[in-house]
Amino acid sequence: MSDPSQRLLQAAAAPDPADPDPALEAITDAALRQFELFGMARSTMDQISRRAKIARVTLYRRFPGKDALIDAVIQRELRRFLADLDAAVQPFEDVDDRLVEGFIFVLGAMRNHTLLQRVLDSEPETILPYLTVQGGPFLTAARDYLAARLLRDHDDAHTPEEVVLLADVLVRLMLSFLLTPQTLIDLDDREQARTFALRYLRPMLARG
Amino acid sequence: MSDPSQRLLQAAAAPDPADPDPALEAITDAALRQFELFGMARSTMDQISRRAKIARVTLYRRFPGKDALIDAVIQRELRRFLADLDAAVQPFEDVDDRLVEGFIFVLGAMRNHTLLQRVLDSEPETILPYLTVQGGPFLTAARDYLAARLLRDHDDAHTPEEVVLLADVLVRLMLSFLLTPQTLIDLDDREQARTFALRYLRPMLARG
DNA sequence: GATGATACATCCATACGCTATTTGTATCAT
DNA sequence: ATGATACAAATAGCGTATGGATGTATCATC
Incomplete structure (x- = not known):
């Protein structure tokens, strides 16, 4: 498993899906479900191919290897996440509201994301370092994406x-709430x- | 290694050192230096006793075991940290300044703390879970301590x-800066x- | 009476070899 | 292009052995 920040960058840099290949989608669908059920480390290419109802060999013809398949699944999740975020924010006009919403x-997307929660719960050691002590690249990528997004409107x-x-x-705050959700407010x-965001986040945006 | 939050609570709850036993202090001094040099996992009771110039047996007469010794070292570091924090904040009058300072x-204390940095660097897996996915108790303890401290003045x-x-x-923010120091400002x-704290932290305190 | 030295049982981390699984590729048939 | 089979190579898992570390007991010493 390589550094996730690269994938984030790639996913964020790809504005249009471009490739809605149904065959590939079916495979990543199967892989995603498999990963959600058993985690990424414990899922085998054989299980995934059977779940996708294709031969294992075909799987290797579509993807160079397991790592590439994992990358594809995560990249798609990131694209969906960013697209959904965009859609969720679009109805609101000014920056304040967009920030809060x-x-x-x-918060909700992270906590409802089955795969992410699954990995954090059953094999955290595979992802924890990339989000903490080695989290520089990821943090930078996420921060720059968000900053660019904020600057657009x-x-x-x-x-x-x-x-x-x-x-x-x-x-940093969102990452903290992801890693340690236990807090006073019910996320x-x-x-x-919303009350929390209005009270503690919006003031940071205030002042010109 | 047990949950660090317990130790934090204990250390915070003990306002006075009470026990300046020189023999115990010498031992924890030696243990601290040993831990700083080799980490806690790789340090043996034999090395610590030799560094403290006592027999290994005597070490066991003073402390029930290695865990207890580690606890004692960490508790003392926490007490010192909290005392230094108090001292650093004391010169300032109003809550705003105290918050910023x-x-x-x-930030500085965490980044200059040799033992903490040593553990994060060379054996992060021993502490990372307690500060993230299992960080609820620690976060609660630290948050409540800080809140009580803020309410005092x-x-x-x-x-x-x-x-x-x-x-x-x-x-959460301080923990994030500890785990992932890489950021735009030079911590x-x-x-x-100070500029950062004034710009992004103090606004949260604003409004009555 | 506390410390130190030696000895010893127990525990634990590490390493090693083995096995089974999994990955990844090649070949051939459909 | 897909699927089935076969196969080499890499890897994960497992039981076992081994060495070091923990923790305790005994006795000597000051």
Whole structure:
């Protein structure tokens, strides 16, 4: 398993799906379900191919190897995540609301993501270092993506430097809530999450 | 190695050192140095006793076992840390300044703490879970301590519930900077850290 | 009376060899 | 292009052995 930050960058850099190959989709579908049920480390190419109702050899004809398949699954999840985030934020006009709603969405999306939760729960050692002590590349990628996203609907009130710092803090907080969800507010309660974001996140955006 | 949150609670609950036994201090001194040099897992009771210039048997007469010795070392480090934090914050009058200066101090203290950095660097798997996926107890303890500390020099402008939530965010951010120090600002530069805290942390305290 | 030295049982991490599984490729048939 | 079979290579898992470390007991010493 390689550094996830590369995949994030790639996924974020690919604006259009381009390749809705049904055969490939069916395979990644099967792989995703398999991974959700047994984790990535314990899933074998044989199990995945049987679940996809193809021969194992065909699997290798589509993907160079297991790593590449894992990459494809994760990349697709990231693309979906970013697309959903975009859609969730789009209805709102000003940056304030988008920030708050985006934060709420990310919280919910992370906590409802079966594969992510599965990995964190049953094989955390495979992902924990990349999100913590070796989390620099990932943090940078996520921060820069968020900053660019915030600057797209910017209000000219903030310098790019300010926005990047804000994005850094936001990413760190969301990552913290992912890794250690136990907190005073019920993160699954959208209203509580909104109150929290309004009270503690929006003030950081304030001031020109 | 047991859950660190217990130790944090104990250390925070013990306001006075009470026991300045020189013999015990010499042992924990030696153990600390040994741990700093080789990590906790790779340090043996034999090495520690030789460094403390006592027989290994005597070590066992002072401490029930290695776990207890590790606990003692960590507890003392925590006591020192909290005492130093108190001292660093004391010169400042109002909550705003104390928050900012306290944040700066914690950043520096964590990054300059040889043992902590040593463990994170050479045997992170022993501590990482307790600070992330199993970090609930630790986070709760740290958050409650900080909240109580903030309420002691409270300004009546915030409800206890607000303060606890603020403490939660602050602890999460400091933990994030500990685990993933790579960021845009130079955390070792006090002025940059202060600017950051003023810009992004103090606004959270604002409003009554 | 506490410390130190020796000895000893127990525990635990590590390593090694073995086996079974899995990965990845080649070949051939459909 | 897919599937079935076969196969080499890499890897994970497992039981076992081994060495070091933990923890305790005994006795001598100061």
